[in-house]
Amino acid sequence: MPDAKYVYLFPEGNKDQKDLLGGKGANLAEMTNLGLPVPPGFTITTEACNAYIQAGNEFPAGLLDQVRDALKKVERETGKGFGDPKNPLLVSVRSGAKFSMPGMMDTILDLGLNDETLEGLIAKTGDKRFSYDSLRRFIMMFGDIVLEIERTKFDQIFDEAKEQAGVATDAEMPAGALLDVASRFRELVKSETGDPFPEDPLQQLELAIRAVFNSWDNQRAKHYRRIEKIPDDLGTAVNVQTMVFGNMGDDSGSGVAFTRDPVSGDPEIWGEYLANAQGEDVVAGIRTPTPIAAFKDSAKELYDEFAEISNKLDRHYRDAMDMEFTIEQGKLYMLQCRVGKRSSRSAVVIAVDMMHEGLITKEEALQRVEPERLDELLHPQVDPHIKTVPITDLGANAEKAATATPDLIFTVPAGRLERVKSANALPDSAVIASGGERTIAAMPLADWDALGTDQRDALLENAEFLEIARGLAASPGAAAGTAVFDPDTAHERGRNGEDVILVRQETSPDDIHGMQAAQAILTQRGGMSSHAALVARGFGIPCVAGCEQITVDEAARSMSVGGLTISEDQTITVDGSTGAVLLGKVPTVAPDLFPKLTELLGWADEVRKLGVRTNADNPPDAAKAIEFGAEGIGLCRTEHMFFEQDRLPVVREMILSAAEAKSLESAVAELESAVRGASGASRAAMEERLSDLKGSLEGPMGRYRGSLEKLLPVQQGDFEEIFRVMEGRPVTIRLIDPPMHEFLPDHDELLETVTRLRATGKDGAELREKEAMLHEVERLRETNPMLGLRGCRLGILYPEVNEMQVRAIFGAAAAVAKEGKEVHPEIMIPLIGFDEELAQLRELLERVAQETLQEAGVDVPYLFGTMIELPRAALTAGKIAAQAQFFSFGTNDLTQTTLGLSRDDAEASFLTHYMEKGILRDNPFDTIDQEGVGQLVTQAVKAGRATRPDLKIGICGEHGGDPRSVHFFHEAGLDYVSCSPFRVPIARLAAAHAALEDRT
Ligand code: PEP
Ligand code: MG
Secondary structure, three states, rough: OOOOOOEEHHHHHOOHHHHHHHHHHHHHHHHHHHOOOOOOOOOOOOOHHHHHOOOOOOOOOOHHHHHHHHHHHHHHHHOEEEEOOOOEEOEEEEEEEOOOOOOOOEEEEEEEHHHHHHHHHHHHHHHHHHHHHHHHHHHHHHHHHHHOOOHHHHHHHHHHHHHHOOOOOOOOHHHHHHHHHHHHHHHHHHHHHOOOOOOHHHHHHHHHHHHHHHHOOOOOHHHHHHHHHOOOOOOOEEEEEOOOOOOOOOOOEEEEOOOOOOOOOOOOEEEEEOOOOOOOHHHHOOOOEHHHHHHHHHOOOHHHHHHHHHHHHHHHHOEEEEEEEEOOOEEEEEOOOOOOOOOOOHHHHHHHHHHHHOOOOHHHHHHHHEEEEEEHHHOOEOOOOEEEHHHHHHHHHHHHHHOOOOOOEEEEEHHHHHHHHHHHOOOOHHHEEEOOEEEEEEEEHHHHHHHHOOHHHHHHHHHHEEEEEEEEEEEEEEEEEEEEEOOHHHHHHHOOOOEEEEEEEOOHHHHHHHHHHHEEEEEEEOOOOOOHHHHHHHHHOOEEEOOOOOOEEEOEEEEEEOEEEEOOOHHHHHHEOOEEEEEEEEEOOOOOOHHHHHHHHHHHHHOOOOOEEOOOOHHHHHHHHHHHHOOOEEEEEOOHHHHOOHHHHHHHHHHHHHHHHHOOOHHHHHHHHHHHHHHHHHHHHHHHHHHHHHHHHHHHHHHEEEEEEEEHHHHHHHHHHHHHOOOOOEEEEOOOOOOOOHHOOOHHHHHHHHHHHHHHOOOOOHHHHHHHHHHHHHHHHOOOOOHHOOOOHHHHHHHHHHHHHHHHHHHHHHHHHOOOOEEEEEEOOOOOOOOOHHHHHHHHHHHHHHHHHHHOOOOOEEEEEEEEOOOHHHOOOHOOOOOOOEEEHHHHHHHHHHHHHHHHHHHOOOOOHHHHHOOOOOOOOOOOOOOHHHHHHHHHHHHHHHOOOOOEEOOOOOHHHHHHHHHHHHOOOOOEEOHHHHHHHHHHHHHHHHHHHHHO
């Protein structure tokens, strides 16, 4: 049997062979066949890599022969010889898996160099310095990547040599010194490995191929694959390509470009270029490159040639491409192209533009944008009204500002101080330095939140926030957090829920775990295509790169700017949309939909089958959700209205008197039945006790009913506002759900206060009041409140509360209906486990609804339904549907109770370990557990509809905004999902993706 074909010359492949040739290889083949200037070369297949790994790191039979054959053909094409001392062919060796894995695999340049071929290179180029530098680079890369000698050992030698030569930069090193460095590198290799540096080009190539194959399984590649969910058995291809040199003087250079702007999505070529540099220098972020637009002026012809290639690729691939190119002494070469990574905003803009340009269909445009990516667009942006001032302008006060700890740090110029003061917008406690030109102030976020709208406006209008520096706007959005200077700390603290900003000189693949846990990335060096920028855009987190005004001292865990030091633990804000880095937290604003996103979401609405509603408890949230395209409210949690400052005391009074009234009420009922069975003297005594008992019931019962009466108009007002905002869209209102103790003061805090008061013996009245409260709190305390007296159980025990809520809902519905507006209330009962619970509540509450509407003299259509959030409810859904016109799956509780996992406890303790150990693939509170909880959902849908074919079914747990869960709910045949306002666009797009997948 002949050996399998393991090696493909570039003209033998095409772009659809990514599985076999890897992304890079397939695209090099495609570009070659498009007639673009690609240096000749060949690709060793992923199958060869897999065969190598399976054989325990042995090359498959025939591979090396095929490599030699391919080399011969490349030699013929280039007219050079591999190992030829007169006219040497040098190659680059690059990995290239099916999916692009930025920075994960290592590249070797200038392979084929040794003392003999060096002479040929000198003869050919006439440039000794360049040739020696190439040798030096090659030995270092090869030593680091293939021979696995620590990179720092090479750096140390090179740094010493620079010092000896008395130069500061690589570029200033004289030729002789570079040759000397190369021989010291060789000595290092000998002493580290025990063997001389391999001088035979074929041996070098063989070792390099091995190293690429081995790198498929290195730690950082594995980590990246785990994060990106890339299977481990794809293997990597190896690309061997004729070297072209971007470092042959000022008419040479290397660059990275995109066919469209990867940040804004604008249809203009975007790129960066480094003169006299190799491609690796651009990506590694060692020097900050210049925009390609400059190159347009200095070399117009070349630019035009490049622009033509760019447009050709954009149209050919029907997608925005990322290209790497090199110019060798004025001649352009294309080294790579692939579908470009882009910001979420540009993903939307490019998809919509390409549809209008006739390159793709609406369906393709929708599929081009992953729903998760919209999340980034729906995150806060720095408030556009804020003003900034460079921190270095503060003079002597800068130090004070830089060491202040509260969240918001700003300055108010002397001329504006009065205005802020007269608006009462600057608490005295905030001032940390006053007098002179500026007042410096710092306040905790809570103080800012406590300011009224007018006060905030006054502050924003007059205050100036402190800009530390400005770099490249490399990945949009704004985030604040604690500055952290190493990836391990970022990983550790980020995982514990802290907001951290990873600040580095530049990032490398070894930093991935820290980058993943950070809210944003800030780097001192590197351009828009640096590792930091690419990874941040991929993760959808803000990034400011190439921020050269700052000096990051990673060892000292600090950064400095203009003589000022900002240390670890200071809060900073990174604005990846403008490139600004600010001190402290900066006020942010909720994002708005931009026109192209609105257009794309409109296309999503045309294809999706699932409805999308929102979870909203107040009119502003409801209004925002409508703006984002919500078609109704799927969950209005009424208890949130009880928590507001002015209502809480009434709610507490209601709860405390309810408990007392209820226990007295049952004592009265018991005594009444005892009286009926008694006679004579004992009956008389009982009657007397009964009358006393009834007397003592009056007080608590009066307070209970009285507080409900106080709450009624307030709740009614809330609902009226919501109905008005919703303009006739359905509004599902859930009756009170949480355990009562949630409305009362915290038990431990109360106990502490009581103990303190007892010890000091100070204020008798306060102590008595707190003791009474503590007593009640203890009475209502439960060991496991999530499974205790909550949900419909409260409604069964305290029907008066549910009655009040239903009266408020229908009172509001009637009032708004009388204004001539449509209203569609849907009453939803939580935590049903037994159909009888629902039957009893329904009888009572529908009566109240009817009465209220009759009193108001209007008819309002309404539905009565339930949440399905206990396994028993799901299992008996057929019976429950007899009592319910709709179901809404409460997948938060359904997940807790099906998995027997307390959300709060599990997420804080063992859930991440379960994911790390592979027991769970996803957090089941984020993405629905299809196998378990999903089965209950599917079964309940079927049973519910069997009883009541027109049963309306939705879901209102957190999963309603998770794309993969939305997919599942589409398949399960639900009518709608309901999620928080900011996730409504995500759900719309995810529902469209699910519907489109059905078609294929
Ligand atoms: C649920 O359990 O899924 C739900 C929406 O209710 P809550 O989160 O308020 O318990
Ligand atoms: Mg619930």
